[in-house]
Amino acid sequence: MMLKRNQIIGVGFFLFVIFVAVPWLIHVSGRWDFYYTLTSVALLSIASGGVWLTFYIGRINIGQGAFALTGGYVAAILVVKYDVSFWLTIPIAGLFCAAVAVIIGLPILRLRGVYFAMITLVLTEVARLTALALPITNGAKGISSIPLPGELSILGLTLIPDFSTVANVKLAFYYLAAVLMVLCFAGLYRLVNSRIGHLCRSLQQNEELASSIGVNTAYLRVIAFAISSFLGGVSGAIFMAISRSIYPASFPVKDSVDFMLNCFLGGLGYVFGPMLGTFMIYFGWDVLFTTGKYQLLIYSAILILLILTLPNGVLSLRIFNKRGTAK
Amino acid sequence: MEQIIANGLYLGAQYALIALGLTLIFALMNVLNFAHGQMYVIGGFVTYTVYAQLELPFVVALFASAITLAVVGALIEKFLFRPVIKKSVREESTMLLAAGIAFFLDAVILLVFGEKQRGVPKIVNGLFNYDNYTLVMPYDKILVGFLAILSITTFILYMQYSKTGRAMRALAQDKIAAQLMGVNVERYSMIGFALGAMLAGVVGGLLVSITGVNLGMGGPTSIKAFMMVMIGGAGVISGAIAGGFILGMMESVGLTVLAAYGDITYLAIFISLMIFLAFRPQGLMGKPWG
Numbered sequence: 001m002m003l004k005r006n007q008i009i010g011v012g013f014f015l016f017v018i019f020v021a022v023p024w025l026i027h028v029s030g031r032w033d034f035y036y037t038l039t040s041v042a043l044l045s046i047a048s049g050g051v052w053l054t055f056y057i058g059r060i061n062i063g064q065g066a067f068a069l070t071g072g073y074v075a076a077i078l079v080v081k082y083d084v085s086f087w088l089t090i091p092i093a094g095l096f097c098a099a100v101a102v103i104i105g106l107p108i109l110r111l112r113g114v115y116f117a118m119i120t121l122v123l124t125e126v127a128r129l130t131a132l133a134l135p136i137t138n139g140a141k142g143i144s145s146i147p148l149p150g151e152l153s154i155l156g157l158t159l160i161p162d163f164s165t166v167a168n169v170k171l172a173f174y175y176l177a178a179v180l181m182v183l184c185f186a187g188l189y190r191l192v193n194s195r196i197g198h199l200c201r202s203l204q205q206n207e208e209l210a211s212s213i214g215v216n217t218a219y220l221r222v223i224a225f226a227i228s229s230f231l232g233g234v235s236g237a238i239f240m241a242i243s244r245s246i247y248p249a250s251f252p253v254k255d256s257v258d259f260m261l262n263c264f265l266g267g268l269g270y271v272f273g274p275m276l277g278t279f280m281i282y283f284g285w286d287v288l289f290t291t292g293k294y295q296l297l298i299y300s301a302i303l304i305l306l307i308l309t310l311p312n313g314v315l316s317l318r319i320f321n322k323r324g325t326a327k
Numbered sequence: 328m329e330q331i332i333a334n335g336l337y338l339g340a341q342y343a344l345i346a347l348g349l350t351l352i353f354a355l356m357n358v359l360n361f362a363h364g365q366m367y368v369i370g371g372f373v374t375y376t377v378y379a380q381l382e383l384p385f386v387v388a389l390f391a392s393a394i395t396l397a398v399v400g401a402l403i404e405k406f407l408f409r410p411v412i413k414k415s416v417r418e419e420s421t422m423l424l425a426a427g428i429a430f431f432l433d434a435v436i437l438l439v440f441g442e443k444q445r446g447v448p449k450i451v452n453g454l455f456n457y458d459n460y461t462l463v464m465p466y467d468k469i470l471v472g473f474l475a476i477l478s479i480t481t482f483i484l485y486m487q488y489s490k491t492g493r494a495m496r497a498l499a500q501d502k503i504a505a506q507l508m509g510v511n512v513e514r515y516s517m518i519g520f521a522l523g524a525m526l527a528g529v530v531g532g533l534l535v536s537i538t539g540v541n542l543g544m545g546g547p548t549s550i551k552a553f554m555m556v557m558i559g560g561a562g563v564i565s566g567a568i569a570g571g572f573i574l575g576m577m578e579s580v581g582l583t584v585l586a587a588y589g590d591i592t593y594l595a596i597f598i599s600l601m602i603f604l605a606f607r608p609q610g611l612m613g614k615p616w617g
Contacts, residue, residue: 060419107605114359114561117422118553119604122597125550129594253546257361257426264423297438300430307411307424 018178023171035170039242041282042177043235046184048262048274050231053188055268056197057224058204059109063120064232065256066127067097071233072240072250076143077136086149087160090237097233098226105225109218112207124256131248142247149241173242180238181275184231189271191227200224265306266314276314329462335579336572337468340475341530343571345548346555347482347564348526354499354562355519358408361425364549365432366524370396370531371540372440378536379447385536389474392532393525400524403428404517429545436542446539471533478529479568486564495519499562554600560613569611 026034047064054061071093078084078092108119131137148163166172191197199220202210211217240246262281266273284302288295306314345367352360360366370392378388411424451466486492494515497505506512531540555574559566574596581592604610 055419060422104601108601111604111608114353114357115557115604115608117359118557118561119601121550121553122557122600126594126597126601129591129597133591133594253550261423261426264420268419293438294434296430296434300427300434303427304407304424304431307420307427308407 015182018182019175023174032170035174036242037282037286039170039174039177040239041279042174042181043238043242044259044262044282045275045278046177046181047232047235048259048278049184049188050228051259052263052268052271052274053191053200053224053231054228055263056192056204057200057221058112058207059221059225060113060117060260061120061225061228062117062256062260063123064228064259065124065251065253066120067101067229067232068236068239068255069127069131069246069248069251070100071097071236072246073131073137073143073236074233075237076146076240076246079146080143081136086241090234093237094230094233097236098230101226101229102222105222106218109221109225121253121256124251124253128248128252137248140248142245142250144245146240146244146246148244173238177238180234184234185272185275192271196220196223261303265303273314280314329457331579331583332576333462333464335576337464337472337575338579339572339575340472340479341534341571342551342555342575343568344475344478344526344530344533345552346559346567346571347479348523349552350556350559350562350564350567351495351526352520352523353556354564355495356404356408356412356421356516358412358421359425359553360523361422361549362403362429362432362545363523363527363552364545364547365429365436366396366399366527367531367548368436368540368542368545369399369432370528371535371544372436372445372531373528374532374535375445375447375540376440379445385450389529389532392528396528396531397521397525401517401521403524404520408520409513409516429549433542433545436545440542442542444539444541445535447536450536467536471537474533475530478526482526483564491515491518554596557600557604557610560610563610563612563614566610566612 022038026032047068050067051061051064074093074096075086075089078089079086084092104123108116108123111119131142132139137143148169149160150162150164163169163172192200199210199215202215203217203220207217236251239250243250258281262277263274264277265280266275266277285295285299288299291298345363348366349360349363352358352363373392373395374385374388376388377383377391378385407424407428408421411420415421449467451470453466455464455466455469456462457464486496494505494510495518497508497510498512498515498519502512534540551574555570556567557570558573559568559570577596577599578592581595585592585595
């Protein structure tokens with residue numbers, strides 16, 4: 001797979017913006033609150049990237065909130081009750097969610113279209129109610145005052161310093177989220193342009209035809225759903241660390257719907273769609289905060305207008321897409 | 328025991344009416360109407376305004392709810408869903424639109440009716456008492472249950488015997504064939520959407536007299552409606568009714584039997600639904616893959 005020259009320039013520019021330009025601009029303007037916003041955008045776009053992958057195999061996933069919540073709880077319980085290092089809990093939370101996704105996915109991935117959408121929506125509610133009912137999750141009170149992430153070192157060499165000694169915790173979290181977001185989307189890009197990615201696309205177009213020429217559709221579906229849930233779990237775990245608390249209501253149904261909206265808005269045919277969609281939706285919502293009680297009205301009206309004018313996502317605009325077609 | 332069954336039937340009648348509207352819209356247009364719960368809430372608030380504030384008779388209020396929602400539904404179909412369905416590459420775009428409409432209606436409800444819980448005075452007083460308190464049911468609940476069953480019957484008869492109903496059933500069965508036989512797809516899609524929204528409005532109006540209404544009820548109602556539709560099978564009228572009554576019964580039984588273990592009725596229902604769907608993905612009466 002050869003990257004074209006302008007692709008390399010584009011990626012380089014993007015990395016420069018998020019790792020150098022943004023911190024510098026925030027430093028100059030003194031708007032430290034933007035770090036929290038941008039960190040959230042990065043984390044939410046990781047979760048949305050997962051949802052996007054399930055869209056890629058032709059399934060509408062409205063259950064990412066369930067996996068983000070699960071990931072957050074797994075990390076929180078490990079950190080608070082078993083004193084595990086936070087850095088270790090990130091992959092554990094992700095893998096736990098992936099395992100849950102395999103178990104749940106085997107039966108429910110047989111469902112299609114609206115049926116799958118509805119069952120995943122129900123899954124979000126199941127996660128919330130489970131968190132309320134289990135003794136280890138501490139019910140409606142949730143788990144709070146979770147310590148900040150500690151030091152990560154290999155053989156005495158400090159890779160990441162203890163967050164409680166870092167001068168600017170917000171900046172540290174921003175870098176953490178940004179690095180993970182870049183890794184996540186680089187991975188997704190690689191995946192989509194690999195053999196598995198092409199097979200996934202065949203699933204999206206015609207599942208029977210794909211399986212008739214020997215594609216193991218059941219296996220691919222579960223793999224895609226597990227990766228999606230892995231990403232959901234990772235983003236949930238880091239969210240827990242930032243807010244230093246987790247409650248059953250941390251990821252409600254609205255979040256699951258938002259993850260789906262992010263993907264739609266960015267455009268389902270584009271790997272970087274979910275990132276753009278998340279950015280637009282999150283910032284749009286924040287900017288509209290100034291309009292007070294009309295916030296939701298204006299926000300949803302804009303959303304509806306966008307769908308009316310661009311039903312195939314913002315990235316389907318011609319300036320983004322020189323080939324002109326979505327596929 | 329009698330009490331549990333009576334409660335279940337009462338709940339089931341309401342739920343079936345909600346699920347009917349959702350399934351009708353789905354059958355005609357392949358649209359999952361996320362805003363169904365919000366339409367239900369609007370119906371409740373309209374009835375509250377007409378009955379409790381303008382002090383008109385309850386029946387008038389109910390009709391006002393029905394008509395308001397029918398108009399809202401028709402407008403949403405004509406100006407929002409129709410152009411999007413025409414233009415989009417993937418039909419899932421309609422789900423995004425439906426979610427956007429749900430947010431929009433939530434915002435409208437917040438601005439017009441406020442966020443307070445609203446209730447109306449009882450429509451009839453008194454308590455039905457059978458066999459010395461083995462079965463107790465307030466008269467207003469009985470009346471509401473009766474009205475719900477009446478609406479369901481009217482709806483079925485309408486779908487079965489009227490020309491509009493026949494056209495809509497033909498559309499649900501095979502869109503292209505119906506079009507070839509001269510059924511005006513656009514017109515009947517609009518009527519169907521209006522009818523589905525109207526049913527949501529009627530239930531909202533009925534239930535405001537028992538449980539009251541508030542802004543936050545929309546989302547959970549939508550989720551319940553999705554569940555009923557999944558139990559019965561999407562796009563099938565008999566399935567929606569069966570799903571409604573089954574969910575009503577399960578909720579009523581669960582609240583009594585599982586009360587000792589805390590608030591886990593819905594968790595148990597959700598998990599059994601997932602197991603059920605693993606064996607029968609298309610629901611009780613649905614066609615495989617709708």
